[in-house]
Amino acid sequence: MTKRILAVGSGGGHWQQLMLMRPAFEGCETLYLTTLSGLPEQFGASPAAIIPDCNRNEKRQILRTTWAVFGHLRRFRPDVVISTGALPGVLALGLARLAGARTIWVDSVANAEEMSMSGKLARRVAHLWMSQWEHVAAESGAEYAGAVL
């Protein structure tokens, strides 16, 4: 059966790295979510949808993002949800896990010193929790398998 993947990355570096992981989704039915309109078209990622961005300091905005992500999860019913960050990705992983999906967090390769803030939050909701740096993985207890570099 074809796996359904929901791939979530905020605009900028997170999205760019998610795009570099696309070969892993080959043969799957993938829906992309990002926070910046125009990005999916720029990278030829389809189908895709835009969700509102949010950060830890804006509670109201977090609710908006959560609601949007919830809608996509309900309609798309993914088997696997993957995110490179940031907070919208953590929310997606959390909700998806509650719904019974398997979840992947790949922390941004820009975090060469320690896990990102959202990566630390994602630990509790990611089945597969990875850093793209060997020493960061070793220190945090994450898995290291490689990097998009």
Next chain:
Amino acid sequence: MIFATVGTQLPFARLIDALDALVLELGETIIAQTGPKDGRWPHLDRRETLTPVEFEQIFTSARVVVAHAGIGTILSAKRWRKPLVILPRRHALGEHRNDHQLATARQVEKLAGIHVAWQVDDLGPLLRTPDLTAASEAQSPTHAALIDRLQRFIVGQGSDA
């Protein structure tokens, strides 16, 4: 044309000074995105900030890009297939809060098209090289390993909880 970019967060005078000193000898225009700093680099075409569109346009039309060892720049060089010369920022010189750019430089040194200047003196010879190899989007072994791990998890062979 050579494009120099040091990111938007921290100044990197060691790199920009060195490039300013190289312009006349190279006989090539250097556009430098230096962040906010007064103009003490008379030979550079200096830009404080660039919009994403301007950045892409200058990046893609450059012969070679020179930068700090920032992840964004490395990914851009791969995406737009440009030769990239990187000079890692040093903590000891007050250029960053730690030495993670050295770690990044060591990690990407093996990649085609990414040329590491370990010190300022390496910049001249690298920039004088006529056909510097361009970076490519081709997967490195570590990139392939990451994809492979993700694939195994997705099809359900991973050792997830």
